Amino acid sequence: MIGAAGVLAGAAWTLSITAATAGGAPAAYGTPSGTESTIGSAGGGDQYYPMAGNGGIDAQHYDLDLSYTPEKYLPKAIRDQYHLLKGEHLGRIEGTATVAIRATQPLTRFDLDLSSTLHVRSVTINGHAVAYAHRADGELVITPQRLIAAGTRVSVAVAYGAIIRRPPVVNGFSTGLIPTADGVVLSAEPTGxxxxxxxxDLPHDKATYAFNLTVPRGLVGVSNGLPVGKRTTGNTTAYQWRTNDPMAPYLAEIAVGNYRIITRSAMGVPIYDYIDRDIPSGRQRKIDAVLAKVPQMMRYLSGQFGPYPFSSYGHIVDKDLQAGASMENQTRTLLMTDEADEATVAHELTHQWFGDQVALGQWRDIWLNESLATWGEWLWRHHSTTDHESLAASYREAVRDMSGSWQTVVTDPGADDLFSDAVYARGGAMLYRLDRLIGDSAMSTILHQWVSMRRRQPASTAQxxxxxxxVSGRDLSGLFEPWLFQPGKPRGA
Ligand SMILES: [Zn+2]
Structure with missing residues (x-):
């Protein structure tokens, strides 16, 4: 039974008066029928990140009402408390996140994921305060006042906030909120x-989002999806964003800065680019020239993979993020200023189909995101130059880049090597060999069908x-086995 929002009752459990009386527990907790546990597990079942995500819940919608205060707007007394590293900045985030969840089992307890660097002030369910414990490992353990029946949808509101500083480095990159001199950006893959x-925090638990982002007046607040409102009150401006295309948490983006906005469109899709005004003008012109090609790229890649999957697109380019990792946040790519080239822009745009629309079931299958984004990068290079040998050249360069890292297995790189050359270069090289073996037409059919078949359900290597x-009508094990499943350099590479 699916309960209406705001109703905590259901039919999947029976009240056990005896147990409640004997144990002294409030009768309203009830006891579920059968032997099923009523405690949602603390982890979501990912092999690499077992504590990411949670059992027993399915997130449906996030309403994030947040304010962000950059370092220079914070009182000096706060700033003086921190010994910052060179180039490190502070910021303050405050607000309330209201998460609509559906119980996938009867629940007397469940978790959300929330970093222990944030301080929780209160938790409510459908407006009523409930007990919670915020553990050091980032589990926010929530105990409803009574059992939530399986299938019921409830609204969990968490009020929280903290002074934040640069997040820890995971897989070589700062993963999480990154305070900048005048704002903040975020790079969250995989668990930020x-x-x-x-x-x-699972790559395949998608939900819709509404953002209300309040920032000091004069700065711009950016998120995913479509801008739907902006209101200035006193010294602050609130920016409203809306994402109706379901999205995984790691692809949600927040950025605050001194941005200039460039608007374009392609095939009816609005493209909003946010470029930091403090980037030197020569560099700005180069970035603008690359981003001006995005409508052409979108048209071309739509021909390769199927219609562009979302209702908007665009980029955030912040002066304080020069190098590191550009990130394919859904509908709003974070582009490093030193990586704002056509290859990177085509790569992140390709991710909108592969990674953002087609989501991973397990992080170990990351090659499905990165190899296909690499393939999109190569296709664009091939299309946009007169060099008919460019695909072969991309393949040769990838094989050259792999020297020394052939031992990594593409389909199981390990959590510490999630973004290794194997998942980009080796996987991309495999796709080139596949294309040569079965032909452009079959390859294009596979990619179109991959998107249309997997866009609502998580994807796996086996699929x-x-x-x-x-599609090819062939036994491809001679290709897949050495390239995807075995360590070592495949014969003939
Ligand atoms: Zn990528």
Whole structure:
């Protein structure tokens, strides 16, 4: 039974008066029928990040009402308390996240993921205060006043805030909210979403989002999806954003800065670019020239993979993020200023189909995101130059880049090597070999079908192999086995 929002009752449990009386527990907790546990597990079942995500809940919608205060707007007394590293900045995030969740089992307790660097002030369910414990490992353990029946939807509001500083480095990159001199940006893949909002941090638990982002007047607040409102009151401006295309937590973005806005469109899709005004003008012109090609890229890649999947697109380019990792946040890519080239822009745009629309079931299958984004990068290079040998050249360069890292298995790189060359270069090289083997037309059919078949359900390597085998009508194990499943350099590479 699916309960209406705001109703905590259901039919999947029976009240056990005896147990309640004997144990002294409030009768309203009830006891579920059968032997099923009523405690949602603390982890979501990912092999690499077992504590990410949670059992027993399915996130449906996030309403994030947050304010962000950059370092220079904070009282001096606060700033003086911190010994910052060179180039490090502070910021303050405050607000309330209201998460609509659906119970996938009867629940007397469940968790959300929220970094322990954030301080929780209160938790309510459907407006009523409930007990919670915020553990040092980032689990926010919530105990409703009575059992939530399976299938019921409830609204969990978490009020929280903290002074934040640069997040820890994961896989070589700062993962989480990154305070800048005049604002903040965020790079959350794979597990940085809980550094800014309570969530069910799984790559395949998608939800819709509404953002209300309040920033000092004069700065711009950016998020995913469509801008739907802006209101200035006193010294602050609130920016409203709306994402109706379901989105995984790690792809949600927040950025605050001194941005200039450039608006374009392609095939009816509005493109909003936010470029830091403090980037030197020569560099700004180069970035503008690259971003001006995005409508062409979008048209071309739509021909390769199927219609662009979302209702908007665009980029955030911040002066304080020069190098590191550009990130394919859904509908709003974070682009490093030193990486604002056509290859990177095509790569992140390709991710909108592969990674953002087609979501991973497990992080170990990250090659499905990165190899296909690499393939999109190569296709664009091939299309946009007169060099008919460019695909072969991209392949040769990838094989050259792999020297020394052939031992990593593409389909199981390990959590510490999630962004290794194997998942980009080796996986991309495999796709080139597949394309040569079965032809452009079959390859394009596979990619179109991959998107249309997997866009609502998480994707796995086995599903890709099955699809490619069916579309091509061939036994492809001689290709997939050495390239995807075995360590070592494949013969003939
Ligand atoms: Zn990528």
């Amino acid at each position: 979403a809980p550094t800014w909002f309570p969530c069910n 890709f192999v099955t699809l490619a085998t069916r």
